[in-house]
Amino acid sequence: MRSTSASSWIALAAALFLHDAAAFTIPTRLSRRTITVRYMAGGFEWEDPGEVFDQGVENPFKNPDLMKGGDDGMKIDPARLLGPRLNGSNLYLVGMMGTGKSTVGDIVARRIGSYNLLDTDDIIEKASSMAIPEIFEAEGEEGFREVETQILNSVHPYVRCVISTGGGIVTRNENWSKLQTGIVVWLDAAPEVIMKRIEGTDRPLLQTEDPLQTLKDLLEERKEKYAQSDLRIEITEDMNEEEVASQIVFDLHNFIDDNPPAWKLAKAKAQSEGLDWV
Template identity: 35%
Template sequence: MTERVYLIGFMGSGKSTLGRWLTDAMEGWTFIDLDHFIENKYHKTIPQIFEEKGETEFRKMESSCLKEVSTFEKVIIGAGGGTPCYFDNMEVMNNTGLAIYLQLTPQVIYDRLQTSKNKRPLIEGKQGDELLHFIAVKLAEREDFYKQAKLIADADNWKVDDFVAAVQSH
């Protein structure tokens, strides 16, 4: 069985929620939200890092932190929505564990983001049709990276037991 599971997908796809559920179901495993890991390491929020250093510098920090957590054992790692799309991040995830793409349609993501309380720099100020269009375009840009995952899961229909079985079989 693998020592690391990476949950990837667009913002709002349920990576953090599923990660916590999986660690509850898998004894001795820990959940790491990569964004929270970055915030704790650099003592700044993701929006602060974006504002102060820009996206390019944030992506470098993110990649460095991904490589750091890729050495931990018995961890479920919730990657940021853009993490797979930069540097060699997808290769790192596939070479060190099981990457699972939580696949959803733009409409389902839109519906989830409408009720989300999280502050997300990339969609700040967007709503309605503008937000739905942004999601569709950005998802299309990222899909090639996401689909490099070893496992693609229908995140709207899979249950926690399905994910646990998938992890245990790898």
């Protein structure tokens, strides 16, 4: 069996998502350990957003009538109206460990209905058959960040995804060229709130004498990077995952209003000048 270096993770991650229900056996090497990866991958069908880019959906929070249901009296989830407004753009959830990116991302994707959740940490663990702490132990943080970057490079071309990322993915400038192809949402919680959430877990970077101080130091190092996100969701101690997801939905609708796509601006300009829009 031929071993490959960490750079081969590009081919690995791409293979995982290229074909629907396809199985791949790919040799990889982490440190001195040779493993065989076999992963059942789910693909996503491409649909050009340009064909349906203007569906006339408005912000339901500014037009509550849009959320009124039919004769059964059931209300329409405002998240369902995000799908046509996002036009296929991916949502990238960033933030410190323990802020609930994976759980919240799954809720948001399910509520939108037409979106799928991709979790970069989950992909890495399934692809390598190793837990994140094991990868840190074998390769160190730098080795893990390299793998993480390769995974991001491979998943970012897909559309209609909520992508939950690792807490340190923002530390590499090269990753921002991928993150900024979509809408970046920062889940921000105080270190004290995070510590209560992750109590009892084996987070590699917190294996120190003072985990809380380490967490504070990490947040301080990354804060400037996180602040480059399109949206910041402040998570308080009394908020649950559903409430965080609802805040994301609300803020996304307003963000879309404040940042219309270029074609919409061009259309408005043409119409204001009395020109036909084709």
